[in-house]
Amino acid sequence: MDVIKAIVSRRSIRSYKSKTIDKEDLMILVEMGIKAPTAGNLQDLRFIVCTEQGIINKLPELCMDQYWIATAPAVIVVCSQPQVQAKWFGERGRHVFSTQNAAAATQNILLAAKDMNLDTCWVGGFNQEGVDKLFGAEGKARVEAIITVGYAAEKPDPKSEQPLTASMFFQKYGQTLEDPVAANNDYSIKLQQHLSKIEEDTKKAKSNASKWFENAQKQIKTHVDKYNQKLKEKK
Numbered sequence: 473m474d475v476i477k478a479i480v481s482r483r484s485i486r487s488y489k490s491k492t493i494d495k496e497d498l499m500i501l502v503e504m505g506i507k508a509p510t511a512g513n514l515q516d517l518r519f520i521v522c523t524e525q526g527i528i529n530k531l532p533e534l535c536m537d538q539y540w541i542a543t544a545p546a547v548i549v550v551c552s553q554p555q556v557q558a559k560w561f562g563e564r565g566r567h568v569f570s571t572q573n574a575a576a577a578t579q580n581i582l583l584a585a586k587d588m589n590l591d592t593c594w595v596g597g598f599n600q601e602g603v604d605k606l607f608g609a610e611g612k613a614r615v616e617a618i619i620t621v622g623y624a625a626e627k628p629d630p631k632s633e634q635p636l637t638a639s640m641f642f643q644k645y646g647q648t649l650e651d652p653v654a655a656n657n658d659y660s661i662k663l664q665q666h667l668s669k670i671e672e673d674t675k676k677a678k679s680n681a682s683k684w685f686e687n688a689q690k691q692i693k694t695h696v697d698k699y700n701q702k703l704k705e706k707k
C-alpha cells in the first residue's frame with residue numbers, strides 16, 4: 473500500500489473487535505511515530521503503549537464519556553515534553569511545537585496502522601490533568617493525543633469532504649485561480665494517472681479506497697465536462 477492509499481482509506485474507528493494486537497505491531501507503530509519530524513530534531517516525544525484493560529477502562533470517564541474507547545484492545549499515548557521544547561525555542565516551543573510534533577507523530581501512526589490493516593482513532597477530547605495522572609506523566613510530560621488501536625468492528629459512513637477549489641488558494645489567502653475550470657482539468661488528468669496505478673491494488677484489496685476512487689472519477693468527469701462546455705462556449 474502506498475501512502476496515498478493509506479491516506480485515502482484511513483477512517484476513525486470507534487468500535488473494535490476484542491482481538492488483541494501483537495506487541496511487535498505496537499512497537500512498529502511507535503517506531504513510525506519516532507520517525508516523524510520534530511522541531512530542532514529534538515525527538516523529545518514519548519509514547520506509552522497501554523494494553524491493560526483496567527487502565528483503558530478508566531479512559532472514557534476522562535475523555536468526555538466516550539464509552540467506545542473501552543472497546544479498544546490497545547492505546548498509544550503520545551506525550552510531549554514542553555519544557556524541552558521551551559529550552560530551545562522559548563514559548564513557541566512550549567505551546568506550539570510540542571503539540572505540532574505530537575500531531576505529526578500521531579498522523580504517522582494512524583497511517584502506518586492503516587498500512588498494517590489495523591484501525592485507529594485519534595482522541596484529543598480528554599481531561600488533561602486526569603489523563604496525565606492516569607499515565608503517570610504529570611510533572612514530566614504532557615499527553616497530547618491518545619490513539620486507540622484495534623481491528624474495526626464497524627464500517628463508518630462515507631464522509632463528505634471539502635472540494636479542492638474551496639480549500640486551496642494560490643499565492644495569497646483567499647486568492648483562487650483565474651480559471652479554476654482549466655486548472656481542474658489539468659489536475660484531474662494528473663490525479664487520474666496516479667489513481668489508475670492505485671486502482672489495481674484497490675481492486676484486490678476491495679478497500680474503502682475503491683469507493684473513494686469511484687467518487688473521484690465522477691468528480692473528475694464533472695470537471696472535464698464543465699471544462700469542455702466552457703471551451704465550446706468560448707468558440
Ligand SMILES: Cc1cc2nc3c(=O)[nH]c(=O)nc-3n(C[C@H](O)[C@H](O)[C@H](O)COP(=O)(O)O)c2cc1C
Pocket residue numbers: 482483484485486538593594595596597598628631
Ligand atoms: C486533534 C483531534 C482530536 C480528535 N479528538 C477526537 C475525540 O476525542 N474523539 C473522537 O471520537 N474523535 C476524535 N478525533 C477524530 C475526528 O473526529 C475525525 O478525524 C473526523 O471526524 C474525521 O473523520 P475520519 O478520521 O474518519 O476521516 C480527533 C481528531 C483530531 C485531529
